[in-house]
Amino acid sequence: VQLVESGGGLVQPGGSLRLSCAASGFTFGVYGMSWYRQAPGKEREFVAIISSNSGTTDYAESVKGRFTISRDNAKNTVYLQMNSLKAEDTAVYYCQTRGGSYKGQGTQVTVSS
Numbered sequence: 001v002q003l004v005e006s007g008g009g010l011v012q013p014g015g016s017l018r019l020s021c022a023a024s025g026f027t028f029g030v031y032g033m034s035w036y037r038q039a040p041g042k043e044r045e046f047v048a049i050i051s052s053n054s055g056t057t058d059y060a061e062s063v064k065g066r067f068t069i070s071r072d073n074a075k076n077t078v079y080l081q082m083n084s085l086k087a088e089d090t091a092v093y094y095c096q097t098r099g100g101s102y103k104g105q106g107t108q109v110t111v112s113s
Contacts, residue, residue, distance in 0.1 A: 001025035001102050003095050008107030011085055015111070019080040021095030021104055029073040032098030035080045037091035037109075048080060049098065063089075085111045 007019040019035070034049040048059045048069040057069050068081040078095055092106040 003097075003102055003104035005093060005095055005104045005107040008093060008109045010110045010112065012113050013086060013111055015085050016081070016083045017085065017109060019082065019093055019095075019107060019109075021078045021080075023076045023078070023102075026097075026102060028076040031101075033069075033071060033078040033095060034098055035069060035078075035093060035095055037089075037093045038106075039088075039091040042091075044094070047093070050078065082109070085109075087111050 002024045004022045005019060007017060009017065011017050030052050032049060032051050035047040036044050037047050038044040046060050047063055048057065048067055050057045050069045050071055054071055059067060066082065066084045071078040082089065090109060090111050092108050094104050094106045096103040
């Protein structure tokens, strides 16, 4: 089982990034998928979640209206489109299955001028 995040990097405030999480080794299409993040010195926090068939999504209040979660079950991939990034979005971003059975290693997002 693998979840591999990519797409992180350094971006200026107000900029955008698109994170990807490629899954393998399990039946991706039956799992809800979520994104979490962890900033230095802080606990891991929920960012967004999407149901197995993309019918339902939910977001943390801090990212509503700026982030969009989506998935492509044919590609076994979940995405996080992040717009209007702020310094406080700086964190390591992780994808995981709903319930946390499988987790990725994370990708660093740094928002700084």
